[in-house]
Amino acid sequence: MSGDARGDFSGTTVGGGRYELRSLLGEGGMASVHFGYDTVLERPVAIKTLHSELGREASFRERFRREAQSVAKLNHTNIVSVFDSGEDEIDGRSIPYIVMELVDGKPLRQILDEDVAEHGAMPTEKALKITGDVLAALAVSHEMGLVHRDIKPGNVMLTKRGVVKVMDFGIARALQSGVTSMTQTGMVVGTPQYLSPEQALGRGVDARSDLYSVGCMLFELLTGRLPFDGDSPLSVAYQHVQEEPPAPSSINRSLPPAVDALVARALRKNPADRFPTAETMQDECERVSSAAKGTATPLVISEGPKAHQAAATGHPGSFAVFPNATGDPHTPAPGPVHSPYQPQAATPPPVNYGPPTPPPNQYQQQYNAGGFQTPPPTPRPTPAYRTPAPAPRRSGGNWKPLLIFIGVAAVIGVVLISIIATMSHKTKSHPTPGPTDVSQPTAAPGGHGGSDIKMGDPSRTVDPSTCTQASGGFTDSGGKIIMPDLTFKYIDSVKACMNAAGWKYKLQYEDENVWGKGIVMSESPDKYGEFNPKTDQITLIVSTGKSGG
Numbered sequence: 159m160s161g162d163a164r165g166d167f168s169g170t171t172v173g174g175g176r177y178e179l180r181s182l183l184g185e186g187g188m189a190s191v192h193f194g195y196d197t198v199l200e201r202p203v204a205i206k207t208l209h210s211e212l213g214r215e216a217s218f219r220e221r222f223r224r225e226a227q228s229v230a231k232l233n234h235t236n237i238v239s240v241f242d243s244g245e246d247e248i249d250g251r252s253i254p255y256i257v258m259e260l261v262d263g264k265p266l267r268q269i270l271d272e273d274v275a276e277h278g279a280m281p282t283e284k285a286l287k288i289t290g291d292v293l294a295a296l297a298v299s300h301e302m303g304l305v306h307r308d309i310k311p312g313n314v315m316l317t318k319r320g321v322v323k324v325m326d327f328g329i330a331r332a333l334q335s336g337v338t339s340m341t342q343t344g345m346v347v348g349t350p351q352y353l354s355p356e357q358a359l360g361r362g363v364d365a366r367s368d369l370y371s372v373g374c375m376l377f378e379l380l381t382g383r384l385p386f387d388g389d390s391p392l393s394v395a396y397q398h399v400q401e402e403p404p405a406p407s408s409i410n411r412s413l414p415p416a417v418d419a420l421v422a423r424a425l426r427k428n429p430a431d432r433f434p435t436a437e438t439m440q441d442e443c444e445r446v447s448s449a450a451k452g453t454a455t456p457l458v459i460s461e462g463p464k465a466h467q468a469a470a471t472g473h474p475g476s477f478a479v480f481p482n483a484t485g486d487p488h489t490p491a492p493g494p495v496h497s498p499y500q501p502q503a504a505t506p507p508p509v510n511y512g513p514p515t516p517p518p519n520q521y522q523q524q525y526n527a528g529g530f531q532t533p534p535p536t537p538r539p540t541p542a543y544r545t546p547a548p549a550p551r552r553s554g555g556n557w558k559p560l561l562i563f564i565g566v567a568a569v570i571g572v573v574l575i576s577i578i579a580t581m582s583h584k585t586k587s588h589p590t591p592g593p594t595d596v597s598q599p600t601a602a603p604g605g606h607g608g609s610d611i612k613m614g615d616p617s618r619t620v621d622p623s624t625c626t627q628a629s630g631g632f633t634d635s636g637g638k639i640i641m642p643d644l645t646f647k648y649i650d651s652v653k654a655c656m657n658a659a660g661w662k663y664k665l666q667y668e669d670e671n672v673w674g675k676g677i678v679m680s681e682s683p684d685k686y687g688e689f690n691p692k693t694d695q696i697t698l699i700v701s702t703g704k705s706g707g
Contacts, residue, residue, distance in 0.1 A: 236295035285379035291322035373424025614674035619651035625659035675703025
């Protein structure tokens with residue numbers, strides 16, 4: 159039986175007729191897995207065949223062969239054994255294949271989906287135990303200099319006895335080597351939802367890149383959602399480089415603070431700030447798991463994106479190709495600071511990036527929790543009015559000097575009033591020119607004196623590199639870029655950012671006194687959407703600090 163274009167080669171053989179490909183077990187964007195049979199050793203095996211377009215790449219075939227040889231040397235309980243590899247012709251097409259241990263169990267993706275359906279997320283102890291076993295497998299591979307590069311639930315299996323098995327070592331590395339002629343120079347291959355920032359930037363990777371991916375997977379097991387997700391691989395990669403993930407406990411309330419700290423360290427942007435080795439992270443998982451014994455059933459308070467829709471192995475698009483951001487050596491690295499690997503400050507509690515609508519009478523509680531302290535109104539000192547002592551009454555005397563004084567004072571007063579009125583008229587007729595936003599309403603507040611105006615926090619800034627890097631680092635062939643997130647930042651820094659990139663923009667004002675005057679409430683085009691800086695104009699809605707009522 160011949161194979162079809164989708165990679166179903168059931169009924170054919172590879173390896174000179176030694177391995178029979180029987181039923182199709184699963185299929186992804188880059189490969190298909192068949193239930194197979196080794197006719198020499200008479201045992202069932204799993205046979206992964208990579209799609210035929212990859213077989214045309216000579217450099218890929220050579221890299222794939224070398225990686226398979228290296229992976230075959232790995233011997234660990236938590237690693238799927240590799241028995242053989244090579245390439246064979248099916249229907250005149252060169253098909254690379256790899257023969258692996260057949261695992262009698264379920265993919266971690268399926269187990270997670272079952273736990274999400276029952277509990278909303280995977281129980282904490284179970285998630286930490288699985289993660290620890292994955293790290294044990296990575297510790298062995300890292301000792302041999304092998305970086306997996308594609309850790310995700312789709313590449314982890316669990317046997318019927320609950321033994322974790324990690325598979326697909328070396329395949330991502332082999333795919334990377336063959337991407338140049340399959341697509342174009344300067345592209346990055348991987349699963350976007352689990353890529354480390356250095357992978358998204360096309361930089362060199364090491365063992366700590368795998369630990370970042372493990373952190374993404376652990377976040378998903380604990381919450382049932384991904385730390386970063388978006389409509390396109392480009393927007394997801396942008397978030398890995400620029401954005402801070404939410405705390406898992408903000409989604410699953412049953413999680414203790416130690417779990418938040420564990421995940422936060424694994425997901426640091428700078429590799430130097432993560433766990434130094436897989437063993438170190440495994441030890442921390444065991445320590446946190448011991449402390450978390452008896453944790454309540456997961457209490458998921460917000461349903462996140464369905465991760466399996468885009469990231470699961472067995473669905474097209476499990477690997478994605480997107481531009482390498484390092485093509486221009488003069489382009490500064492993206493991020494809220496000049497270096498994407500500058501150590502980050504403590505992550506504030508996650509903010510709902512939409513128009514804030516907290517429940518009535520809970521504003522103070524919400525902002526205190528988020529680090530936004532509302533200053534108490536400054537008490538005004540009560541004027542000390544002194545009643546002058548009554549003048550002694552006189553029984554008589556000369557009133558003429560007093561009347562003359564009153565008359566002179568009245569004349570001077572009339573003259574002063576006339577002068578003030580004349581100056582006021584001239585000022586209204588010929589106002590002094592000065593810079594202003596044409597879209598600002600006449601009722602827009604000015605200064606700090608109005609008691610009904612709340613001032614925004616000037617420390618909520620955006621770094622100019624956020625705009626300049628977006629202009630140079632993520633540009634596609636049509637000249638479009640990914641619009642950065644400028645919302646809930648102070649307008650002065652946002653203007654500086656857009657001016658540094660040379661973007662056209664206009665400001666509109668909206669009455670709102672929750673975030674305060676000068677805070678950007680929304681942007682158009684929307685954040686992470688496509689934007690052409692040469693033809694499009696950005697519109698920003700800015701708070702006036704006044705009550706909308």
